[in-house]
Every structure is written in structure tokens, then in C-alpha cells.
Amino acid sequence: EVQLVESGGGLVQPGGSLRLSCAASGFTFSNHYMDWVRQAPGKGLEWVGRSRNRAKSYTTEYAASVKDRFTISRDDSKNSLYLQMNSLKTEDTAVYYCARIWGGGNSFDYWGQGTLVTVSS
Amino acid sequence: DIQMTQSPSSLSASVGDRVTITCRASQSITNYLNWYQQKPGEAPKLLIYAASSLQSGVPSRFSGSGSGTDFTLTISSLQPEDSATYYCQQSYTARFTFGPGTKVDIK
Numbered sequence: 001e002v003q004l005v006e007s008g009g010g011l012v013q014p015g016g017s018l019r020l021s022c023a024a025s026g027f028t029f030s031n032h033y034m035d036w037v038r039q040a041p042g043k044g045l046e047w048v049g050r051s052r053n054r055a056k057s058y059t060t061e062y063a064a065s066v067k068d069r070f071t072i073s074r075d076d077s078k079n080s081l082y083l084q085m086n087s088l089k090t091e092d093t094a095v096y097y098c099a100r101i102w103g104g105g106n107s108f109d110y111w112g113q114g115t116l117v118t119v120s121s
Numbered sequence: 122d123i124q125m126t127q128s129p130s131s132l133s134a135s136v137g138d139r140v141t142i143t144c145r146a147s148q149s150i151t152n153y154l155n156w157y158q159q160k161p162g163e164a165p166k167l168l169i170y171a172a173s174s175l176q177s178g179v180p181s182r183f184s185g186s187g188s189g190t191d192f193t194l195t196i197s198s199l200q201p202e203d204s205a206t207y208y209c210q211q212s213y214t215a216r217f218t219f220g221p222g223t224k225v226d227i228k
Contacts, residue, residue, distance in 0.1 A: 044220075044222045047218060111165055
């Protein structure tokens with residue numbers, strides 16, 4: 001059974017940093033691109049960024065709203081995806097989901113349960 | 122980035138009704154359009170991928186159509202458990218974008 005479990009969320013002050021983790025199981029993690037998607041309270045879904053797989057040299061993509069502040073990495077030996085968030089702003093407050101991309105239309109076929117990040121003083 | 126719009130932003134329909142949600146992209150995305158259902162407090166769930174392919178395990182009352190810039194999600198006979206918010210998402214470009222969502226309520 002495919003499982004994605006996020007952790008690391010919490011309360012952080014504006015300007016602070018936080019690192020989220022996503023633990024994957026039930027599939028060959030190293031084969032897949034993995035993304036982060038967030039959802040501010042009461043709002044819609046916003047794509048955050050991507051880690052491609054080893055075959056694509058682990059290259060990354062970022063939304064303009066987080067570029068130069070957030071960094072996505074992965075450790076295939078631990079089946080884990082990470083999101084390092086620096087210079088956090090109040091507008092980064094959201095539930096952060098990790099999601100797996102599969103070949104069906106490059107869609108997200110599996111999602112984690114999400115972890116809440118609150119940026120507030 | 123490609124902008125996605127959805128209409129309506131919300132709707133209320135009765136059990137058994139046919140419901141259609143429209144999604145439009147700011148430029149052609151061929152068929153790289155996916156639909157998700159999200160219920161309160163839950164992660165999104167993939168319904169339709171590549172514009173018209175039904176994800177495994179999704180009821181056949183859900184269907185998708187369209188190509189280029191205009192797409193639709195249809196629920197042929199609305200059920201109580203379909204009360205949710207529906208999002209379209211383009212996967213044509215490296216930086217994905219979602220539509221703003223359509224909230225579907227049951228009368």
C-alpha cells in the first residue's frame with residue numbers, strides 16, 4: 001500500500017525556518033518525481049515545487065512565490081522527501097502536502113495527509 | 122505560468138442531478154488536465170487524468186472531456202457523497218497550476 005506521511009509542521013515566527021519531511025512507503029520511491037502542494041486555510045490548492053528522480057539528476061522546480069526561499073531535496077536511501085523553508089512569511093501559513101506524480105497525465109495519484117505550518121508572531 | 126479558471130465557483134444541486142464544471146486554461150495545454158475532489162479535512166483525491174481518463178476506483182458517474190483550453194468535469198447522477206470541492210490542474214508545463222476550485226453542495 002502506497003503511503004506518504006508528512007511531518008515537521010508547527011508554529012514559526014516570520015523570518016524563521018522550518019524543515020518538512022515526507023516519508024514514503026509501498027512503492028519504488030527513487031523512480032518517481034515528488035512534489036509539494038500547499039493549501040492556506042480556507043483557500044485553494046497551490047503547487048509549491050518538485051523533485052525529479054535520479055534519472056533526471058534530481059533537478060527541482062519551484063513556484064515563483066517560494067523560489068529562492070524554499071529548497072526541495074530527497075534521500076532515496078531513506079525514501080524521504082524534504083522541504084526546507086527559509087525566510088518564512090505569514091502568507092506561507094498552510095497545510096503542506098507531499099504528492100507522487102505518476103505517468104497518467106503527470107497527475108498526483110497519491111497524497112499525504114498534510115502537515116500544518118503556521119507563520120505568526 | 123498558465124492560469125486556470127473554473128466556473129461556477131459553487132453550485133447546489135439535488136441528488137440525481139447532472140452536474141457540469143468547466144475549467145479553462147490561459148493557453149493550450151493539449152490534454153494535460155487533471156481533476157481532483159477534496160472533502161473538508163482530507164487530502165485531494167485524483168478523479169480524472171489526461172482530461173478524460175477515469176482513475177482506478179473512481180465511480181463511473183464521473184467523466185471528463187475537452188482539449189486545448191476548455192475542459193469539463195461531469196457528474197452524471199449526483200450522489201450525497203459527492204459533496205466536495207473540485208479542482209482542475211494543468212500538468213502541461215513544469216510548473217503546475219490549479220484552478221480556484223468549485224464547491225458542490227447537495228440541496
